[in-house]
Amino acid sequence: MSKAEIMGNIRRGLRRGEANEAQRAAVHNRLNAKANNLVPKRAQLPHAEQVALFKSMALEAAAEIIELSEHSEVPQAVADWLHVNQIKELVSASDAVLNEMDWSPLGDIQRVERVAQAGDMASLTTTFAGIAETGTLMLHSRGESPTTLNFLPDIHLAILHRSTIVGPYEDAWKMIREAFGNKLPRTINMVTGPSRSADIEQKLQMGAHGPRTLVILLIND
Amino acid sequence: MQIKSPEFKENARIALKDVGLQKALGNLKAGFPEKRAIAVQRMPEFHDMRDEARDLKNHILENLDIYLEQFESKVTENGGHVHWCRTSDDARKTILDICQQVDAKTVTKGKSMVSEEINLNEYLEENGVQPIETDLGEYILQLRNDHPSHIIAPAIHLNLEDVSEAFHEHHKKPKSDDPAVLMQEAREELRTKFVNADVGITGANFLVAETGSTIIVTNEGNGDLTQTLPKTHIVITSIEKVVPTLEDMTLFLRLLARSATGQEFTVYNTLSTGPRREGDADGPDNFHVVLVDNGRSDMVGGELHDMLRCIRCSACMNHCPVYGAVGGHAYGWVYPGPMGSVLTPQMVGIEKAGNLPNASTFCGKCEEVCPVRIPLPKLMRHWRTNEFEKHLSPKAVRWGIAGWGFFAKRPKLYRQMSNTSNWFMRTMAGKKGRINSLPLAGGWTDFRDMPAPSGKTFMQQWQKKQGDKS
Numbered sequence: 091m092s093k094a095e096i097m098g099n100i101r102r103g104l105r106r107g108e109a110n111e112a113q114r115a116a117v118h119n120r121l122n123a124k125a126n127n128l129v130p131k132r133a134q135l136p137h138a139e140q141v142a143l144f145k146s147m148a149l150e151a152a153a154e155i156i157e158l159s160e161h162s163e164v165p166q167a168v169a170d171w172l173h174v175n176q177i178k179e180l181v182s183a184s185d186a187v188l189n190e191m192d193w194s195p196l197g198d199i200q201r202v203e204r205v206a207q208a209g210d211m212a213s214l215t216t217t218f219a220g221i222a223e224t225g226t227l228m229l230h231s232r233g234e235s236p237t238t239l240n241f242l243p244d245i246h247l248a249i250l251h252r253s254t255i256v257g258p259y260e261d262a263w264k265m266i267r268e269a270f271g272n273k274l275p276r277t278i279n280m281v282t283g284p285s286r287s288a289d290i291e292q293k294l295q296m297g298a299h300g301p302r303t304l305v306i307l308l309i310n311d
Numbered sequence: 312m313q314i315k316s317p318e319f320k321e322n323a324r325i326a327l328k329d330v331g332l333q334k335a336l337g338n339l340k341a342g343f344p345e346k347r348a349i350a351v352q353r354m355p356e357f358h359d360m361r362d363e364a365r366d367l368k369n370h371i372l373e374n375l376d377i378y379l380e381q382f383e384s385k386v387t388e389n390g391g392h393v394h395w396c397r398t399s400d401d402a403r404k405t406i407l408d409i410c411q412q413v414d415a416k417t418v419t420k421g422k423s424m425v426s427e428e429i430n431l432n433e434y435l436e437e438n439g440v441q442p443i444e445t446d447l448g449e450y451i452l453q454l455r456n457d458h459p460s461h462i463i464a465p466a467i468h469l470n471l472e473d474v475s476e477a478f479h480e481h482h483k484k485p486k487s488d489d490p491a492v493l494m495q496e497a498r499e500e501l502r503t504k505f506v507n508a509d510v511g512i513t514g515a516n517f518l519v520a521e522t523g524s525t526i527i528v529t530n531e532g533n534g535d536l537t538q539t540l541p542k543t544h545i546v547i548t549s550i551e552k553v554v555p556t557l558e559d560m561t562l563f564l565r566l567l568a569r570s571a572t573g574q575e576f577t578v579y580n581t582l583s584t585g586p587r588r589e590g591d592a593d594g595p596d597n598f599h600v601v602l603v604d605n606g607r608s609d610m611v612g613g614e615l616h617d618m619l620r621c622i623r624c625s626a627c628m629n630h631c632p633v634y635g636a637v638g639g640h641a642y643g644w645v646y647p648g649p650m651g652s653v654l655t656p657q658m659v660g661i662e663k664a665g666n667l668p669n670a671s672t673f674c675g676k677c678e679e680v681c682p683v684r685i686p687l688p689k690l691m692r693h694w695r696t697n698e699f700e701k702h703l704s705p706k707a708v709r710w711g712i713a714g715w716g717f718f719a720k721r722p723k724l725y726r727q728m729s730n731t732s733n734w735f736m737r738t739m740a741g742k743k744g745r746i747n748s749l750p751l752a753g754g755w756t757d758f759r760d761m762p763a764p765s766g767k768t769f770m771q772q773w774q775k776k777q778g779d780k781s
């Protein structure tokens with residue numbers, strides 16, 4: 091009942107009845123075109139410069155970046171970081187690429203694959219893309235990568251391949267559509283730096299409810 | 312929230328004398344405008360984007376029914392539910408109903424101004440469901456039984472001492488005046504609440520018609536925990552938030568962060584599309600979108616049509632001298648500042664909010680910074696006229712205007728009057744050129760000086776100019 095009333099009101103305001111075929115077609119054309127609006131020049135760069143921009147924007151957003159030259163260096167880098175910070179457990183996504191790695195460098199640090207729980211210190215995930223424009227990581231939900239890993243632990247370690255860095259968001263949407271057609275995953279997360287709040291006297295404090303630390307393991311492959 | 316807009320003048324008088332509030336408002340003035348200016352400077356295309364955003368919003372509003380239908384069909388296709396609610400009451404009942412269906416005891420909440428608009432928390436509490444605000448600012452306010460005074464910085468009217476006291480009382484921990492310690496306390500307190508909640512309620516900044524997605528934008532990550540951990544996710548939002556595609560959403564996101572906090576991008580921008588998929592390890596089983604109208608559809612095609620473009624960035628209040636002087640609570644309802652002065656009369660009635668459109672110096676700063684170029688001063692003027700026509704303005708105003716009208720229609724008399732008052736004010740001001748007390752204008756001179764007229768009246772100058780020419 092509410093719906094009919096609301097729609098009726100909108101149409102009365104627009105001084106028309108139900109939209110005619112031509113109006114519907116115009117809207118559907120727009121939806122199907124998925125055209126870009128103005129794309130900032132800043133993000134339209136050769137790939138090498140996109141990578142440089144990604145790094146400087148992510149650092150500005152207070153992310154940490156560890157650069158690696160290949161995939162196989164991930165376990166050692168993760169182990170080193172966790173050792174320095176005296177963390178004994180790593181909650182990890184279960185993507186095949188992660189499972190195939192040799193995790194022996196972790197030593198006595200436990201690597202467990204599960205959803206995150208309150209109290210977890212550190213998580214490890216892969217990412218779908220990096221967006222240079224603002225130094226943003228894009229992740230999405232799927233069986234191997236529980237979304238809670240991106241938000242609940244104190245520290246989020248995220249693997250990003252240089253080749254998946256794009257300039258503007260528009261290019262990331264193209265990748266998403268290529269991968270999923272028009273049915274998006276349940277959630278897509280765009281993450282730019284660690285959690286923060288300025289709700290007390292407008293003074294910025296890091297680490298509100300999400301991770302206090304975001305470590306990007308950037309693989310220059 | 313009780314409507315206290317009719318008392319705007321009294322509220323403002325109290326606010327101006329409130330030392331704590333004035334200190335807190337200093338934080339606002341020192342923060343947002345400067346950060347926005349820097350962010351705008353870093354994005355050379357910013358003003359062109361504003362034009363695009365304005366035009367796109369106009370296109371959406373022209374086709375609002377079609378886009379909403381498309382959004383609904385995509386949400387449904389993805390396994391979610393859309394609930395259409397014409398009034399606040401419809402929306403409250405719908406939400407309570409969903410909560411009761413899953414036998415909810417506690418509900419975590421991300422920040423949502425629409426939920427303030429419909430008085431959701433009180434209603435849920437009265438009906439045995441405990442709402443828990445999780446945005447740090449909103450959490451502080453809930454402990455203090457307070458309401459937001461700003462649409463994105465809800466606790467901006469409070470100082471550190473206020474927060475420290477509220478936490479000490481509720482958390483039973485030693486008192487601290489270190490913001491970092493206080494935030495850590497809130498983080499710990501809320502951790503178990505996030506995990507144990509039966510339902511998570513968030514707002515939405517935009518609804519994407521193409522995909523049937525809703526998006527929230529937060530810096531804290533509380534919204535994400537709210538919508539990921541409980542079994543049921545309810546999105547409470549309003550009908551004007553729909554946008555066509557992901558690319559269109561992107562245009563608005565670029566404008567929103569910069570206009571609001573001056574950030575390049577907000578930390579967490581999260582799309583939700585339906586409930587948990589087969590094989591997903593976490594995420595809610597139920598996904599509901601509660602689409603609230605509450606007077607918005609009545610604005611379509613009318614005098615306030617342009618206001619429906621608002622993306623709730625808060626730039627207009629951050630730059631408003633009146634908001635900066637009295638804070639958000641003086642406006643007496645959910646939406647403060649210039650956008651509130653336009654929206655509140657529409658939503659609660661001009662009879663109860665007639666004072667608000669007068670709470671403006673018409674300096675035009677709000678329109679200058681609005682990312683979707685809403686002509687806020689013009690819309691406030693619309694309400695002023697409306698109020699005057701309905702004979703709602705106070706006697707002093709009506710008599711004042713009638714008196715001015717009397718002289719304005721009698722040019723000779725008008726000139727004599729203005730010459731005399733010009734002379735009188737300059738005499739009062741003396742050498743410093745400022746008047747610190749003026750009969751009948753105490754409301755002005757109690758808090759600031761009245762500048763004296765600087766020389767001849769307009770008519771005298773005009774005549775001299777004409778004389779010089781000939």
Ligand code: SF4
Binds near residue numbers: 621623624681682684
């Ligand atoms: S009216 Fe404009 S400036 Fe004010 S909150 Fe809305 S979009 Fe922002």
